[in-house]
Amino acid sequence: MRLLDIVVITVCASAALRLEATAAQPGYDNALVAFALLASVFLFPLFGLYQTVRSNILWHCVCAPFVAVVLALVVALLVAIILLDPYRPAGDWFTRWMYLSGLSLVICRIVERSLCLRRAEQGARTRAVAIVGSGAHCRHLLRKVETTPNSIYAVSTIFDTGPEIAAAPGVVPAFRDREGFADFVRRYHVVEVWLALPLSEENTILEFIDLFRNDLVNIRFVPDVSGLALFEGEMVNLDGTSAINLVGSPLSSDALVSKDIFDRVFALLAVFGLAPVLFIIALAVKLSSPGPVLFTQRRKGANGKVFNIYKFRSMRAHETAHGVVKQATRNDPRITLVGAFLRRTSLDELPQFLNVLRGEMSVVGPRPHAIEHDALYQNIVDDYVHRYRIKPGITGWAQVNGFRGETDSVEKMRGRVEHDLYYLSNWSFWLDMRIVVATMFKGLVHRNAY
Known part of the structure; x- marks a missing residue:
């Protein structure tokens, strides 16, 4: 100033x-x-x-x-x-x-x-945390959070790993049962778990990571050592205490802001530029068969928040069993002639620019799956749930590398998830630009799109 x-x-x-x-x-x-x-x-x-x-x-x-x-x-x-x-x-x-x-x-x-x-x-939005640990280091961490002025963290519970359970400061409940601890974290929407453990307790660390493998909970390792920059992993500061991100958002807050700005500007230009095309497609869909122009389906967005995704309707109106989603297959009789063309050229995805403008999706990111498929694959495919650490995208790294269309096998889904996690680990603005350009030239039409 x-x-x-x-x-x-x-x-x-x-x-x-x-x-x-x-x-x-x-x-x-x-x-x-x-x-x-x-x-x-x-x-x-x-x-x-x-x-x-x-x-x-x-x-x-x-x-x-x-x-x-x-x-x-x-x-x-x-x-x-x-x-x-x-x-x-x-x-x-x-x-x-x-x-x-x-x-x-x-x-x-x-x-x-x-x-x-x-x-x-x-900063006023206090984040509830749970601490796993015992001994002097755990007590120091608890004291640090409680005595830090204007701290954005509040300890909700601890899991004591010592031979005898220690009294937690104040009225913070303490657990020794893992399942009871996990239930508490889920029931009270605790957003972070801090592992205040010695470096030698590798097995305990892995056990707690596995315990929350299907939860969008940030897990941080808070070791009592200095010089942690020698270790791999992002270093973060938790009210003056060093920590390594084990499971957390792969993009920084600054990166998310810049990505969101790009998304909104790109989507706004796309909607205005493609307005005549959108009108013609909407008219063709309406004339192709009875039913609405847009098809909506519930999908998971960033941090598991559910939203309605928009697409141009490509199938004839039909009833589906509750909780059952049948993916489109080759020569699917439900698909209209107009719908077949839209699906082959990915033009049915254009209304998702409205989702981007609403802040529910990104231009580039992991493609969202039906909620029923999420429930199926998150227990089969490792790290599946972490695709939802950021907003899902209209296109993505997996799609431009051939993983699009029907996922009729676990291997295909594993391949898609591997590419999505690669994108999250290596995100940059230029990677987004590369994916957008690749989508225009080779991602719109694909043999697996039907």
């Missing part, structure tokens, strides 16, 4: 000078600007402009910046008049500079305060 204030005052001086009709005095004017910057360096801290405050927002964001910059410029003017006599600023330049600087600093403070409030609001 100090650097920004200096830049704002300098830019406003230059902008005000350009609007001045009277001839300028470059040497003297530059000296006055230098005096103003020097005065701001000493005066602004006296008004508390660089302190984090939660009260008197009107004073700190509006009144204080404006008064401070006016005072700094007046002091600079007095110094310039004394040292540079008979220099006087030309015309209305000084007044215009003062108003521009005051207004700009107020705007900067309001924007900065808004960002701080947003971060504070996010």
Whole structure:
């Protein structure tokens, strides 16, 4: 903010000078600007402009910046008049500079305060955690969370791995039964499990990872050692305690934000650009057979949140048994002529840009499966559930590598999941661009699309 204030005052001086009709005095004017910057360096801290405050927002964001910059410029003017006599600023330049600087600093403070409030609001969403461990390290971790000011974490329970169960601080319940512990985590929606275990307890670590293999729970290893950068895995900071992500979101929050921005912009351009095509397809679907234009089906999105996915209807309206999803097969009699063309060319997927605009899907990501298939394969295919760590996509790495269409065998599903997990581990903006381009040239039409 100090650097920004200096830049704002300098830019406003230059902008005000350009609007001045009277001839300028470059040497003297530059000296006055230098005096103003020097005065701001000493005066602004006296008004508390660089302190984090939660009260008197009107004073700190509006009144204080404006008064401070006016005072700094007046002091600079007095110094310039004394040292540079008979220099006087030309015309209305000084007044215009003062108003521009005051207004700009107020705007900067309001924007900065808004960002701080947003971060504070996010931090206020306390995350419930469960700790697995025993001994001094576990107690230290519990104490660390409880004594950290404004911590975003709250310990809900512990699992004691020691020979004798220790009393948990406060009213935190303690378990020694794994299933009871897991039930508690699921029932009370505990979002993270911290494994505060020695490095030697590899088997215990693996057992707890396996215990939550079908849950979207972040599992973090919190060892009592230094120099963990030598280990593989992402290092994170949990209120000052180092941890290694064992199971968690593969993309950082910054990456998710940039990906979401790209998704929304791309989808908006696609919807507007393809509007005539969407209208023609909708008309063709409506004329091909009785029924709605769009077909909706419940799918899982990021973190397992269920949403309705949109597609152009490609089959004749028919009844299905509750809880049973029959995938389309080659020469499926349910598929209409228009629907067959749409499925071969993937044009039936175009309405999913609406899902992207709604924030339910990405342009690129693991393809979402029917919920019934999720329930079937998550117990058969290793790490299947982690496909839903991010938003599902209209296209993906698996699709451009031939894994699309019917998954009539476990091997095909394993291949698809392997490609999805590769994408999650190696995500970058350029990989998304590569997949989009590959989809345009070889992913729209495929022999497995029917």
